[in-house]
Structure formats: structure tokens, C-alpha cells
Amino acid sequence: MQDLGIQVLFQGSNFTRLLQGLFVSLRISLIAMIFSICLGILFGVIMTSKHPVVRAVCRFYLEVVRIMPQLVLLFLVYFGVAKHFGINLSGEVAGIIVFTFWGTAEMGDLVRSALIAIPVHQYESGYALGMTKQQVFVHIVIPQTIRRLLPSAVNLLTRMIKTTSLVVLIGVVEVVKVGKQIIDANRYTTPSSAIWVYGMIFLLYFMICFPFSKIAGILERRLKD
Numbered sequence: 001m002q003d004l005g006i007q008v009l010f011q012g013s014n015f016t017r018l019l020q021g022l023f024v025s026l027r028i029s030l031i032a033m034i035f036s037i038c039l040g041i042l043f044g045v046i047m048t049s050k051h052p053v054v055r056a057v058c059r060f061y062l063e064v065v066r067i068m069p070q071l072v073l074l075f076l077v078y079f080g081v082a083k084h085f086g087i088n089l090s091g092e093v094a095g096i097i098v099f100t101f102w103g104t105a106e107m108g109d110l111v112r113s114a115l116i117a118i119p120v121h122q123y124e125s126g127y128a129l130g131m132t133k134q135q136v137f138v139h140i141v142i143p144q145t146i147r148r149l150l151p152s153a154v155n156l157l158t159r160m161i162k163t164t165s166l167v168v169l170i171g172v173v174e175v176v177k178v179g180k181q182i183i184d185a186n187r188y189t190t191p192s193s194a195i196w197v198y199g200m201i202f203l204l205y206f207m208i209c210f211p212f213s214k215i216a217g218i219l220e221r222r223l224k225d
Contacts, residue, residue: 005192009200014182018197021175022204025164028095028174033157035096036103043104044111058108065105071166073098078170091172099160106156114148115141151219158212162205175201 009015047058077098082089118141126136168177179197186193 005186005190006196008182008186008190008193009196011186015200017178017182018175018200018204021173021178022208024092024172024174025167026161026208028092028099028167028172029157029160029164032096032099032103033160035100036107036156036160037153039100039104040107041111043108044115047108047112048115062105062109065102070098070102070163071169073101074166074170091167091170094170095164095167095172099164103156103160107153110149110152110156111145114145117148118144147223151216151223154212154216154219158209158216161209161212175204 009018043058046054047062049055049058074094078089078091078094081087082094122140122144123136126140127133131139164174165176167174168180173181179201183194183197
């Protein structure tokens, strides 16, 4: 067993530390996802505007987010903006800001797509029944938008959970950072510990993300029915 190096995972509080690091990753992604949903819904509605300037600004924001890697955004916020303006910003908060900035754009585009996918005749049918614009939006548009949005929103959450591993590069002690600390501490006594530690990190991410992936698939199938 010692030759394999698996015992490193269970020495002292190593496994507990990995779980605590995973909790940090989940906390960042879930907080960012909550903000992304709230701001993304608003952004998605704004994106459906027919005003050319509004649409151009929204498109520019969306393209900037999609073109620029999240790692560059993290460095810009943590090492650039925060330091330049003298703001004492922790790595975790910087991560939440960046992932919210990214998630809002992605969620907004999902909301926009869901809104424009609703056939025009459904609006007209609601008006024909004597419903006001607000009633049509509440009773017809919102339920269908949520139904179309759920699978993509779950997929976005899965992507966000995986992408939070980047915050290790700005000093956040999340699960990957903890794993590296364990490997470094046992580099000479257990040289083969890396494969077991990173293998466990893979398993932890898989256990978190796989259920979300299955849920998204189920929701997509129900949407097609």
C-alpha cells in the first residue's frame, strides 16, 4: 500500500482538507451562479430590445466575455483593477466577480434565446383572450422561458464549477491548491502521491458534476416531449 501512495489521502486531515477545498470551489461557483441568474435574466430581457445602440452594447459585452479567457479576466480583476485602485480584494471575491461577469453574459444570452423562441402567435392568442401585456408575460412567456432555460442553466452551473479551479492561480486555497500542498509535503516520502491526489480530485469533481449533467439531459428530453 505504501508503494502505491494512496495512504497519503488518509494521513492526518488530508482528505478533510480536500473536502474543505472542494467546498470553497462550490461556494464560489454557487454564489456566482446566483448573481448570474439574477443579472442574466435582466440582461437577457435588455438584449431583446430593438434599439440599435442597446443591442450593440449588449453584443459587445457578450463578445468580450466569450473571446477573453476567464483566466485573463481573473488576472485583470485581481492583479490589475484591484491593485490599481488600491482595493483590498481577496482572491475568492475576485473569483466571484469574474465568474458573475462571465455567467451574466452567458445566462443573458440563454434568456434572450428562450424569449425569442416563443412563437409570436402565443402572444397574439393571449391578447385575443383579453389578457394584458403583463398577464401574457406572467402566464405565458415566463413559464415557457423557464422551461426552455433550465437545461442550459444547469449546464452553465456545471461549467462554472469546473472553471473555478482557475482561482488557484490567484492564491485561493481551493481543492486543487490543497491537492498540490499535500503532494509537495509528501514529495520525498511518497513520490507517487500525485496520481492518487489528483485522481481523488477528479473523482470529487465527477461526483459533483455528473448528477448535474444527468439532470440537464433529463430536462432536455422533457423539453422535446
